[in-house]
Amino acid sequence: MPTPPGNYRTIRSFVRRTGKMTSGQASALESLWPVYGVEATSGTLNFATLFGRSAPVVLEIGFGNGDTLVTQAHEHPERDYLGIEVHLPGVGHCLMQAEKEGASNLRIITHDAIDVLAGQIADSTLDRVNLYFPDPWPKKRHRKRRIVQLEFLKQIAQKLRQDGDFFIATDWAGYAEHIDAVLALDACFTLVERRRHAGDAPLDRVTTRFERRGLGKGHAIWDWQLRRV
Ligand SMILES: C[S@@+](CC[C@H](N)C(=O)[O-])C[C@H]1O[C@@H](n2cnc3c(N)ncnc32)[C@H](O)[C@@H]1O
Secondary structure: OOOOOOOOOOOOOOOOOOOOOOHHHHHHHHHHHHHHEOOOOOOOOOHHHHHOOOOOEEEEEOOOOOHHHHHHHHHOOOOEEEEEOOOHHHHHHHHHHHHHHOOOOEEEEOOOHHHHHHHHOOOOOEEEEEEEOOOOOOOHHHHHHOOOOHHHHHHHHHHEEEEEEEEEEEOOHHHHHHHHHHHHHOOOEEEEEEEEEOOOOOOOOOOOHHHHHHHHOOOOEEEEEEEEO
16 A cells, blocks of 8 residues: 655645545556556655666656546556555546556556655656646735745756656636746746647647546636757
């Protein structure tokens, strides 16, 4: 079973949701964790050892139920995928999907991504990072919880290879403004592309679960592709 996220800092980009775990998710956590799970206590990861080969590595932060992660891993067998998520029912769902697809290029960590980046990912080892629909934290007093901050961009840039890409998407207009404002201060990335669309033009990704929810509420979608300079 995964190591529970510990060492809580005062400000986290998530709260532990108490979503109901289905029996299928619970048994997937029990039986499939040894296949796909990576302990958050395992120190700096050696991707060649972890995946049993040398291939480009894509990291997805906050994969939710993992449908997008598993789809991308299935569509790109030439890449290896590492997903980070703290919501255990989502992790259980992801494990079930991974087994269904017979994914061999996928591993999962269930811990705060900020700690994982700092303690488990060596510098300049990632080819791509995906951050799809991060929690929007709409209330003004909660904005400090938004994961996209200047320090976070620096941390991502440090872990990406030269010319590695960072993809972000949101359906929350206030978060899109916030991301643009943080990017204006950032010196680690150049903007490859920024799109505002109606869900019909996702930037090199499939539609995610949270995106569908936002679209159902009439939200617009913003996508960014950033390149490490
Ligand atoms: C709004 S949901 C989006 C899920 C998915 N990407 C999608 O688009 O359907 C954001 C997810 O990020 C996760 N999350 C937030 N902060 C995190 C962190 N610091 N480390 C790992 N996961 C995090 C939450 O648990 C949540 O499942």
